[in-house]
Amino acid sequence: MDIKQLKYFLTIAREGTLTNASKKLHIAQPPLSYQLKMLENEIGIKLIERTTRKSQLTDAGKFLYNRSEKIVELVETTLKELKDFNKGIEGTLAIGTIASTASILPEKINDFHKLYPKVNFQIREGNSTRILDLLNNGIIQIGIIRCPFDSKNLKYKSLSKEHMLAAIHSNFLSSTKKKKISLIELKNLPLIIHVRFKSMIVDACSGLNFTPNIFCETDDVRSMLTWATTGMGIAIVPKSTVNLIPNINLTYKEITNPNLVTETFLVWLNNSYMSNTMKNFLKNAYLNIKTVDNATALLLRKLFFLIY
Template structure:
């Protein structure tokens, strides 16, 4: 099994047809079918079920699809690292980011880095914190951009300054005053929308202030959290810098006054693993005062 076979198989899996895959790969259909057959014989298991119009992956095929995707991404990343070494501070930097880091990262880090190193290009992978850590551990990305809290064991870390969590809501959930802050106890008996990343943090903070939060919706993304709040379905609790991620025309926000409801963005990397000069310079650009 080699890289070319994995590329062929992944294209077949993504296209759902050998004919369409052959067209995308710019090869004839019979040789591609033969490569698939050779791969199945080598592994000793059927990877696809052939239908009249489409192929369907077997359970083994689904496993190989995910592994092939990771291996090909790692191969591309390795080539980029070697090219980076040859060219100096030019090349492609592969980063994984969580969605809620977008606004702050672009304004305070990416723009500044691009201005100083205009020859550098970016390959960005988005996901939740668990996804980013997985990609980092597998070597698919060099740097992960995540939010606290997370387990920093085995990772090198550099943090941006702490920022408060906010309650974003439509006017019907607001007390009517113009204050920019609120006590955490004002969330009592209100429908709360949050993403699972901060579930434990928020629940613990509410318990410490004498009440159990009324969680209306849990999801996986800051953008979804804000979209639901913008529709008037409840109060979104998100990091302050995440507020600009989506259309928030119906929302106002207040900073929650509680010292434990804070978070910060961190750049993380695997300790004792090779870091390209691009990655090292990018980490240097992380300013704790930003």
């Protein structure tokens, strides 16, 4: 018994006669009658009582009719869903993101969801090192991390560049009107920094002939902002982190130093299987992002090994 025989059987039952069913199916009557006979012989029971005027379902035929409708519908739905998977219309996409860019991802996913509402997501958070581990171990398909990183075995695209901000408690504010602050104004003030940005901050301060007063360094942006809310120090964070925690006690000011800029990248493994869902995500949700050229790639790798 195959799906074609079940479809033939259903059509005969619905049309009432072999003649009408053969016209509906666009096949000759003898082959249709033969298929019905083969089906009855295989299961060993009569399904349709045939008369010169009309075909009538037996009790077994009525049972098979009800069951066949469900079987055929399930098969057709399954085939459609498999084709949808093949086109990337359905599926699950696993993405890893660092906490400091967590506010960016929902917007991107929302844009993609409007195009592919049947795609589901698995989201993992962590620092850049953990995201790359998850990527290399096949737990996620795409990562969102910040530079610097080792670009070996990776493909990547630049998502955005953003200025660093000073998250300042009212204890340290002399003026609340200025939207920007110069790095030199942070001289001698206790700073809370991310280990990933330590070299960049120290170098920028060195260029202004002073050594930063690093009160605390950590690898978690949320912790930095939490510490800053206590008034123990000023956190230097990327612009996209502004809404990570309630900031009742904090004022954010852009640091005007041109060297204090960080870049976010979308990364995935080179020469690995790429699902159509993933291809659609990269194609549709990130049409406007900039592909990193070879020179930039080499610079990223040199920067990574210089710092780490």
